[in-house]
Amino acid sequence: MAYKTLITVLTDATLVAPTLAEAEALAARSDAHLEVLCLGVDRSQAGFYYGGASAMLMEQSMARAQGEANEVESAVRAYLKTSTIRWSCEADVAQITDIPHRVGLRTRFADVAVLPRPYGKDRGSELEAVAEACLFNGSVPTLIVPADADASQTVVPKRILVGWNESPEAMSAIRAALPMMLEADKVHVVVVDPPAHGPNRSDPGGSVSQFLARHGVKVEIDVLSKTLPRVSDVLMRHAVDMKADLMVMGGYGHSRFREAVFGGATRNLLEAATLPLFMAH
Numbered sequence: 001m002a003y004k005t006l007i008t009v010l011t012d013a014t015l016v017a018p019t020l021a022e023a024e025a026l027a028a029r030s031d032a033h034l035e036v037l038c039l040g041v042d043r044s045q046a047g048f049y050y051g052g053a054s055a056m057l058m059e060q061s062m063a064r065a066q067g068e069a070n071e072v073e074s075a076v077r078a079y080l081k082t083s084t085i086r087w088s089c090e091a092d093v094a095q096i097t098d099i100p101h102r103v104g105l106r107t108r109f110a111d112v113a114v115l116p117r118p119y120g121k122d123r124g125s126e127l128e129a130v131a132e133a134c135l136f137n138g139s140v141p142t143l144i145v146p147a148d149a150d151a152s153q154t155v156v157p158k159r160i161l162v163g164w165n166e167s168p169e170a171m172s173a174i175r176a177a178l179p180m181m182l183e184a185d186k187v188h189v190v191v192v193d194p195p196a197h198g199p200n201r202s203d204p205g206g207s208v209s210q211f212l213a214r215h216g217v218k219v220e221i222d223v224l225s226k227t228l229p230r231v232s233d234v235l236m237r238h239a240v241d242m243k244a245d246l247m248v249m250g251g252y253g254h255s256r257f258r259e260a261v262f263g264g265a266t267r268n269l270l271e272a273a274t275l276p277l278f279m280a281h
Contacts, residue, residue, distance in 0.1 A: 002179045003030040007110035007140070009037045009103055009130045011068070015116040015147070016075040022145045022276070023114040024083055025155045030179075033086045036076050037106055040069030040093040041126040065093040099129040104137025112176070113142045119271040120147075131270070135251045141176035141280040142251070144270065154276045157245035158185045163235050163265070164205050165191070169250025173280035174208065177248045180278070181217045188242060189219060192234050193226040232268035239275060251279035 008023045010016055020036070027034040044061040069091040076089050094102040107113050113134040118127035134142045145154065160181055164170055174181075181187050189212070194204035205221040212219045228234050239247055252266045269277060 003111040004032045005035065005110045006030070006032050006112050006114060007035040007037065007107050008114045009039055009107070009134070010072050010076065010116075011039050011041055011124065011126050011130065012116075013068075013071050013075040014122075016072060016079055018147045018149065019114060019116045019145060020076065020079050022143065022149060022154055024080070024085055024087075026112070026114065026143070027085045027087070029155045032111070033088070034080075035106075035110065036080075036087065036089040037103070038069050038072035038076055038089065038091040039099075039103070039126075039130070040065035040067070040072070040091070041099070041124070042093060042095045043124075043126070044095070062093060066091075069093055096126055096129060099126060100133040100137045103130055103133035107134050107138030107140045110138070110140050113138065113140045115142055115144055117144055117146050117270065117273070132252075135279060135281040139281070141173065141278065144273075144277040144279065146274060146276065149276050154246060156180075156183055159242055159244045159246075160184045160187045161235065161239050161242065161244040161247045162187060162189045162208075163192075163231075163247065163249035164189045164208055165250070167250050169252065169281050171208070171250070173248050173250050173278060174212070176280045177278050178212075178215060178217070180246065181212065181248075182215065185218065187212060187217050187219045188222050188238075188244070190222045190224060190235060190238055192224050192231050194223060230265070230268055232265045232272070235265070235269070236273060244275060246276050246278060247273065248278045251281045 006023055006027050008019055023034055042061045042065040073091040080087050115131055118131045134140050189205045189209050191204045204223055209219045209221050224234055226234055
């Protein structure tokens with residue numbers, strides 16, 4: 001596999017083990033170096049403090065964030081101390097508004113970022129900010145793993161579902177996921193309600209399938225009707241039907257604001273997917 005530098009950004013000690021299980025397995029399979037950023041997040045907004053309190057509260061908030069970063073770092077070092085992979089670990093702190101800049105700078109030189117699912121019970125808002133920072137500011141393909149994922153299936157997925165909608169984001173995800181696709185038994189390019197008018201209306205998914213086949217990927221095309229209210233629902237149902245180990249798709253084809261307010265396939269899948277998601281923007 002072509003991945004040689006992996007990175008994960010962790011902000012919660014309870015998510016260290018499931019996330020590192022995936023990252024460590026992928027690093028071992030790829031003979032890659034794993035970088036771990038243990039990030040403590042200051043969630044305060046200094047501009048809203050009453051007069052005279054800003055400095056004191058900011059100091060307390062930063063001290064709390066540093067404590068969280070140290071806690072995560074200790075959990076990471078305990079988990080990886082007997083690992084055979086090459087790894088490095090560093091603790092840092094950031095205000096939540098600075099996460100895009102800080103995380104983007106740290107992840108841009110990685111081949112893949114491995115992150116926990118940003119939505120769900122007891123998941124803080126900083127997880128969403130970290131995921132978006134990887135995709136947008138770091139421009140790094142990102143593997144999102146649910147807490148109960150099977151690392152062996154993700155690292156060498158036998159069946160991969162590709163959500164294809166002809167977007168640049170989907171094509172970026174496909175190119176980035178090629179090393180995984182080459183080892184899969186079958187890759188299903190899934191097209192939901194292809195447009196009736198357009199250059200590929202007579203052969204939906206044909207061009208991207210040809211691209212994958214020329215690389216040696218064992219590929220099939222599945223054209224589905226939108227029989228459920230949301231495209232994400234159709235993709236998830238099909239993933240269950242085909243027993244997919246991994247879903248590959250473009251991340252945030254619409255603006256982040258629009259998806260946050262009105263929803264979208266990316267947001268919906270990040271909230272509900274029970275299998276790992278490989279995304280790129």
